[in-house]
Structures are given as C-alpha cells and as structure tokens.
Amino acid sequence: MNNFIVITLSLLLSIALTITTFPLGYFAPDWIHLFLIYWILATPGSIGLFTAWMVGILVDVVLGSTLGVNALVYSLIAYLILKSYMAIRYLTVLQQGILVLLLLLVKSTLILWIDGMMGISNYTTSLYWTPLVSALAWPLVYYFLRNLRRKYNLT
C-alpha cells in the first residue's frame, strides 16, 4: 500500500514537472519516463507492463498526441527494462544515464516513425534533443527517488 501511494504521488509530481517545463519545448527532460524507468528498476514487483501502458496513455493526454502512441513505446521500453533490471541495477549512475539515452533515442525514433506513418507532423526531428537532456537529468532523478525510496522503505 505504501508502495502504491508513494509511486503514484511521485508520478503525479512528474506530470506537474512536465507541464511546468512545457515552455522549454524539446529541451525539457522527459520527467515522466525517467520516473517510470526508475520505479521499474527499483521495484519491478510493484510496477508491471500494465502500469507502464496506463502511464503512457496519461502521457498521450498530457502531450495531446494521438492516444496510444506513447502507451505503445512506454510498454515496449518497460518490457526491455523488466527483462534486464538485474543487470542494469549493477551499473553506475553514469552508465545508467547512457543506457537511458539509448532507450529514449529508440523511443523518439519509434514516435517519429509512427507519426510519419499517420502523416501528421505532431513532432519534428528536434525531438532528439529530449533524450539527451533527459539523460543529463537522470542522476538528479535517480538520487531524488532513491532518497524517497529509502525514506519510505519501499521494496
């Protein structure tokens, strides 16, 4: 129960962060995804693919993109992390940051690809700035959420 409340509240916080950093455009970190990646890594037992998918739908509404685009990539990346969280946990924060960069690059490419298939130019190639900025913000998110997790003793 404790898990549920803290994780939900932190995800709501990440949505608030996303909304307040809208003016930065593509240079805003992908807060929601960073938070979700952390929680999957730290508590794979309480966050599954369904949660990732629902967060993705939420992101679609926040960003105003076609419903399902982000849900698709969120569940895909959640699967990749769920299958390899054991290995990722042993990496240093810096190495994890690089991994986050790669994962988000894949995500951006997929989103642009789906967008192009539908013929609506919701995004431009400047979308590739977001993974870079997000990777730089990863240590921040990591230490913040780790403190939170230790404080509330989440497993």
Next chain:
Amino acid sequence: MERFYKKSTADFYTLIFLLLLSISTIILDYKYNQITYIRFVINDLIIYPINKVSSLPKTFINELITESSDIKNLELELKILEKENIYLKIKLQELNSLRSENIRLRKISKASNITSKKQTIVKVISNTASPNKRVVSIDKGEKYGVYIGQNVIGVDGLVGQVIETAFVSSKVILITESTHTIPAVVDRTGDNILVTGHTDDGKLIVPYAEMGVDIIVGDVISTSGVANRFKAKIPIGIVVKKTSNRDKEFSDIEIKPFEKIGQMSELILIWDYKPKDKVNE
C-alpha cells in the same frame, strides 16, 4: 526453471497484448475520433487539477506583484482608462450609425453577415499547453457549451480556434502555429489568400502568393469564411513586408497579427458561428 519460463512467456504475451491494444487505440483515435471521451475523463480528473496546483506559485507571485504596485500607478492608469473610455464612447456613436447603415446595405445585397451577439470572456490557464505546438488552455469547457472548432478572438482580432474540449477546460490552437492555416481575404481587393503561422513568434506568412499578386504593405487581412471554419470578416492582421525575389516562385509576404498572440491572459469566445463540416483534429 519451469516457473521462470512460465513467468517469462506470460510477460511476453502481456507485452504483445498491450502493443495490439495501443495500435487499436491509435487507429480508433486517428481514424475515427471515437475515444475522445477517454481523453476527456483523464483531462478532467488528473491533468486539470495538476495544472491548477502547479500554476499556484505563479498566480501567487503575480498577485503579490499586483498588490504591491503603486497606488499612484493605479491612479494614473485610471486616468488613462477614463480618457480612453470617453474616446471610445464617441467612437461608438459613429459606429452605431455606421452599423445601421451597414445593415441597410446588407439587406440590399442580401449578405448574411451578422455581428456576434453572444460572447464569453475566458481566462488563459497556461500559455504553453503543448511542448511542440502553439496551444493555450482556457478555463471553460463543455460545461459551458464550448465546442471544437469554435472561433476564439481577442479585442483586436482573430486568435485561434478550439481544438480540444474537456469538461472544465479546453485547448485553443493559435493562428501563429506553423502548421495552422486560415482562409483569408485582402480587404482592399477582395482577393482570397491563405495565411499560415510561422516558426518565428508573432508572425504570419502568406504561402503560395504569386509574383504579381495585388497585396501591398499596409493591407488589412481578415478571414474570408471560405471552408466554413472561421466566421467571415474577423480581422487577422496587417501586411508589414513584401519581398518579390525573382529567383523564387512566390513572393514573401509577412503579416503582423493585430493581437499579441501567445501573451494574452484573456480571450473571447464567439457563439454565433459553428463550423458546418465535422472538424477532425
């Protein structure tokens, strides 16, 4: 080992299921606009409260600033406003006579342009409601009958149109968005043109204007009502620059909108005009 195998495949099938689910929601949303109510519910239950809470510090600071502003400044402002009011009242008299004349003339020409009777003033909640588009969110939604495609104006001219509605808030796309185009007309000549937003803020351009087109600097551009998306005769902006380069096929025409689009705190919704065909996003 077997347990591990089972869990592994279960996860895999969940993934496949979710991927198919995503694809079907994409198709439903994109092709048929069927599941907008999901957007509607999430917007009202989750996004709107978060938006309100996260804009609290901003509103608090703004209020502090207003409260601390000098009384003298306010008095000065009052004087200016009083002067303006008298001036506007005089203008209104002229306009009233002009309007009756206009109505008489219209009866003759049987045109059906009516001035808006009902307007609603709405507040802008956030000036950037999307990371990559010029979209603002306003504080009125379906509760007040706001509909998709509704024309949004400012005091001086066109601002945009409603593209998404929720119960207590809506989103308005601005005319300066570079993927947004308005059917327009040059007031002086009556020529129909298109007006598109530009990636530079506060600038509109006319795409595909032939070299010989009769537009000069200082021309007023307003909506034409073609395509039934915008009401006719809403002023958009004034032509500030025209360059005809022989190397290019079209001339570059720059329009400055009448409104300070993107920096407004209040907008006006007009009600007497509804787009005739269904608006797809």
